[in-house]
Amino acid sequence: MAATTKTRNYVPVLLLKTKSQPEDTYEECFQRKGSTADSSDTASSEQSLTFEPHFVPVLEHARHTSTLVHLKNLLQTGELKQKYGGMVFTSQRAVEAWTEVVDDVEADDSAFQNRGSTSHGAAKDGSAHDPFAGLESLTPFPLYVVGPATERALQSLTERYDHAATEANAKTIYAHLNTSIHGAHTGNGANLASYILGHYNQFHREHWFNYFEAPRLPFIPLLGMSSENYGRKRLDGNDPRLTKKPLLFLVGEQRRDIIPKTLQEHAEGADKIAVDEVEVYRTEIMPSFDSDLKNIIERLDQDQSDDTRAVVVFSPQGSDVMLRRIGYLDSNDRPAERAKRREWKQGKTGSESPRWLLVAIGPTTRDYLRDKLGVEPDVCAQKPNPESLREGIETFLKEMCS
The missing domain is CATH 3.40.50.10090 (Rossmann fold)
Known part of the structure; x- marks a missing residue:
């Protein structure tokens, strides 16, 4: 997708899971037009977020x-x-x-x-x-x-x-x-x-x-x-x-x-x-997880059509690899400065672009990220399903970055 076709409301979503076959409900949910947080017919297209899901298999x-x-x-x-x-x-x-x-x-x-x-x-x-x-x-x-x-x-x-x-x-x-x-x-x-x-x-x-x-x-x-x-x-x-x-x-x-x-x-x-x-x-x-994640991030960096990205963690396994890759853990697996000085209020992060929205699929993963790795997720889905996940991301971005 060319950068000129995307808007400032375009948000890539990295789903750290294997894509289900023949259909994946997470892909269908995030590709759907319109907002789950505000389903009103009067909502303008400029206010709606456009998500682009990317699957990154973590486990075998x-x-x-x-x-x-x-x-x-x-x-x-x-x-x-x-x-x-x-x-x-x-x-x-x-x-x-x-x-x-x-x-x-x-x-x-x-x-x-x-x-x-x-x-x-x-x-x-x-x-x-x-x-x-x-x-x-x-x-x-x-x-x-x-x-x-x-x-x-x-x-x-x-x-x-x-x-x-x-x-x-x-x-x-x-x-x-x-x-x-x-x-x-x-x-x-x-x-x-x-x-x-x-x-x-x-x-x-x-x-x-x-x-x-x-x-x-x-x-x-x-x-x-x-x-x-x-x-x-x-x-x-x-x-x-x-x-x-x-x-x-x-x-x-x-x-x-x-x-x-x-x-x-x-x-x-x-x-x-x-x-x-x-x-x-x-x-x-999976041995290829880190390199696969690196390749997707590099492609997004080359595109330069987004300033906010979401990464969804479905399991504690591999989350440390992901946090190092986005710069939230240092070489000693301690929270890096970029993770410590995140500032979402009024659209500010206090760190370089792009902004990473860290999302946990549920309380088990949230607690692991916070208690074991020292990094607090921005969003935890209310229920472990695609609709709740998308709604949590939309609500957070609209409330914190408007």
């Missing part, structure tokens, strides 16, 4: 093959639901790893077809007990997610194999989990942990009541299959199927421990929830 992810093989075996044999009462996802990478596991299991013809009947009943010789039959097949299996992106990915997975089950007139292995998705409204790990405490404990209490405490009618099962074992017979209170099972938390190498601590240490008595953390991927800074 590698799967833990041995862990995924173990998860595949648990799902394939039915042990997953026998051992765990649900799962927790707080990253897109974890959902992608889980999707790979499910796809591998469902693609394995021997795991699916050799179970005999289309309903996963007894084995062909009639001697083997089907691990998908009985109480486990009736009990819901909650999947707890931290936001709408993880919810959509898991919902897509569920719909895909529910559709496959309908087409084949039989349940797929994944459909037998009887999944339900919860927590997308929470937005962060702390809120999700609090939500899980309430939801999962209530779920367990209802499960206990339905299969142990509730009275049984002599001719109509209260809940579940109309069978002698599961419809009418009250389970013993010591039956392991009534025990509150741990949750399986798929994580990366770098993660906070807020969820396990809240569920296991901050809860009281019977409300404690055991959590098994399983590392399904590791995260590393």
